[in-house]
Amino acid sequence: ETGVTQTPRHLVMGMTNKKSLKCEQHLGHNAMYWYKQSAKKPLELMFVYSLEERVENNSVPSRFSPECPNSSHLFLHLHTLQPEDSALYLCASSQDTPGGSETQYFGPGTRLLVL
Amino acid sequence: GNSVTQMEGPVTLSEEAFLTINCTYTATGYPSLFWYVQYPGEGLQLLLKATKADDKGSNKGFEATYRKETTSFHLEKGSVQVSDSAVYFCALSDRPGRRALTFGSGTRLQVQP
Numbered sequence: 498e499t500g501v502t503q504t505p506r507h508l509v510m511g512m513t514n515k516k517s518l519k520c521e522q523h524l525g526h527n528a529m530y531w532y533k534q535s536a537k538k539p540l541e542l543m544f545v546y547s548l549e550e551r552v553e554n555n556s557v558p559s560r561f562s563p564e565c566p567n568s569s570h571l572f573l574h575l576h577t578l579q580p581e582d583s584a585l586y587l588c589a590s591s592q593d594t595p596g597g598s599e600t601q602y603f604g605p606g607t608r609l610l611v612l
Numbered sequence: 613g614n615s616v617t618q619m620e621g622p623v624t625l626s627e628e629a630f631l632t633i634n635c636t637y638t639a640t641g642y643p644s645l646f647w648y649v650q651y652p653g654e655g656l657q658l659l660l661k662a663t664k665a666d667d668k669g670s671n672k673g674f675e676a677t678y679r680k681e682t683t684s685f686h687l688e689k690g691s692v693q694v695s696d697s698a699v700y701f702c703a704l705s706d707r708p709g710r711r712a713l714t715f716g717s718g719t720r721l722q723v724q725p
Contacts, residue, residue: 503655530712539616540656540701540715553712587655600646601713603656 499523501604503588509610510578518573518607520588528593529571530601531563534585546571547593578611585609614639614706618716621699625692625723633687633719635676635702643704645669645678645685646713650699659687659700697723 501522510516522529531543545553546565560582562574571588585608589601619634637643644663648656660669665680674689685702702716 501655537717539717540713542712545712555712589656600658600661602658603648605653605655 501588501590501602503586503604503607505607506605507608507610509612510575511612512578512580514578515574515576517575518586518588518609520571520573520604522569522571522588522590522602522604524590524592524602526590526592526602527568528591529565529568530589530591531571531573532587532589532603534587534606536584540587544573575609578609580611583609583611614643614704614714616702616704616714616716618700618702618719621718621720623719623721625721627694627723627725628691629723631687631689631692631696631721633700633702633721635685635687635716637683637685637702637704639683639704639706639714641706642680643706645676646703646705647674647676647685647687648701648703648715650701650718652698656701692721692723694723694725697721 504519528547530545533541543557544563549565564572585606587606588604591601615638617636646661647659649659650656660671662669662678668677676685676687699718699720701718703713
């Protein structure tokens with residue numbers, strides 16, 4: 498595997514379910530991100546992890562819970578979601594340096610439908 | 613705050629036509645600028661980038677020049693192909709240490725044979 502991979506690619510869940518999205522990067526990067534892409538809206542940054550520590554959380558509801566066990570893996574745990582949470586969830590990674598972050602590389606996304 | 617404004621789509625062109633997708637931005641300092649492309653059913657791929665004023669990013673026949681005086685980063689291609697049909701996103705990263713990208717809303721390009 499190369500680049501950034503995400504599983505599952507498609508997910509349908511009820512509002513009472515609990516599920517997790519998985520992201521893995523094979524680029525040796527030290528920062529990982531979750532974005533939400535909804536129809537007709539710009540991409541929204543949800544979470545940023547750098548060196549496995551969460552450094553940004555853009556006021557995301559608590560029904561989304563991220564986990565970064567190491568620099569190569571990132572999870573997004575989902576519980577009691579709402580239909581408006583249906584979207585494409587994109588994972589990205591980059592290499593953080595003292596001068597800033599380099600280019601972000603994206604995975605293919607997980608298409609989530611909440612019924 | 614930071615913002616990126618792109619022309620609304622869809623942009624529909626015939627094969628071999630010239631493409632321009634406009635992008636303007638608002639940011640503090642000296643941002644890095646990016647174009648990402650999203651093909652149907654896929655995630656975003658970096659198309660090109662420029663990190664300082666007057667830099668030109670280029671890739672796969674696409675070009676964009678970082679214009680600080682007009683705060684623009686317009687995407688151009690001299691001759692589009694059907695395979696270029698996708699959604700194109702302009703984005704910026706505004707300063708060292710800032711990890712988030714600010715994206716435009718995307719422009720859908722449809723190229724007809």
